[in-house]
Amino acid sequence: MHLNLLAVDIPALDTVDQKTQAFLVSLNALIPWIVTNGVNLLAAILILLIGLWLSGKVSRIVTAVLGRTPQFDAMLRGFFASLARYAVLTLTVLAVLAQFGIQTASLVAVIGAAGLAIGLALQGTLSSLAAGVMLLIFRPFKIGDKVQVGGATGTVRDLSLFWTELISDDQIQIIIPNNSVWGQALRNMSVHPTPAHAGELRFRIPETSDLDGMAEAVRHIVAADPRIQPNPTILFDRTGDTRALDVVVGFSTADDIVPAVKSDLIRAIHATALPTEPPAT
The missing domain is CATH 3.30.70.100 (Alpha-Beta Plaits)
Structure with a gap:
């Protein structure tokens, strides 16, 4: 009776040993993958932290450098500082994705195609944005000047990245897109005032x-x-x-x-x- 029990337990032990060996083999194959991806994860976190710090540093440097140039006002300094910050963040995200083996070339192509589609859809808005940047850089007029743009005449109250705000002599607000201001003749009656x-x-x-x-x-x-x-x-x-x-x-x-x-x-x-x-x- 005792011999029969031993005969029955030996196959069961063999099955357990096989499962243990299979587990150990799988674990041995999994350990390099865990180590590799763990290292990649740590590297990605490190790259992300460095990119976040570097984006803020670059933004402050751009703001300080442009602050020494008189024609760059606060709005324009903020615009270029944000542009530099997001450029660094974009490169950081691409570097993080590359750590995990993701092909960033195809991703950049997709982002470029999406940007082109968005640019075509917002052509007028982007044109006003580009014109606003040019107006803020070259400053053909300043706040308080009396100007004539096309058929509109008034005193400049505000200049943003997208539009110019005028106030007419009868206190009517006039909003003109910057691409219309930059793309046509502008008369500034405050630069060379008429003699008394x-x-x-x-x-x-x-x-x-x-x-x-x-x-x-x-x-x-x-x-x-x-x-x-x-x-x-x-x-x-x-x-x-x-x-x-x-x-x-x-x-x-x-x-x-x-x-x-x-x-x-x-x-x-x-x-x-x-x-x-x-x-x-």
Whole structure:
């Protein structure tokens, strides 16, 4: 009876030994794969960490370098800094994928084809982006300049990467895509402002008038008109009539509105500053 049990257990032990040997063989084959992929995983993590650090470093370097150039404003510095950062991150991702044996050449081709399709779909937007970069670099105008682009005229309030914002004289907002601003003639009326338009006003006062008081009263009236540029002149002149003097008011305006301003000054001065002549006896 005992011998029969031993005879039955020996095949079972052989089966266990075979399974153990098969497991050990599989484990021996798996260990190199685990080691290799573990090393690749560690290398990929290291490359990713270095790429993240390097992308931030490159972004800061680009910002600092462009900050020394006056024509690069904050928006343009941020744009190029982000561009450099994402370029480094793209190379980092490709290097990480290459660590796992993924063929990056085909992936780059797919990304390029997708980029081309997106570029064709967003052709107008990318054109405005490129024009915005050129406007920010060469600065044909700045914030606060009065410009004319096509049929639109206004003061520049904002310049972004995609559009230019103008405010017209009647306070209407005008948004123009940058490709329209860059692609046509632009008139900047603030670079070479037109010369001031000079005007002169004469009126007669009695010789016995208070000249200092008259000059102060006329100067106050002239200075109160916002259309007149600062520093008007108040002079006195004598004509052939020995009993009268001429008050000569010299002024200038930014726009060609001298006749209208002169008429308003005559009304204001005659209403408040001129002495009242005594009634004839």
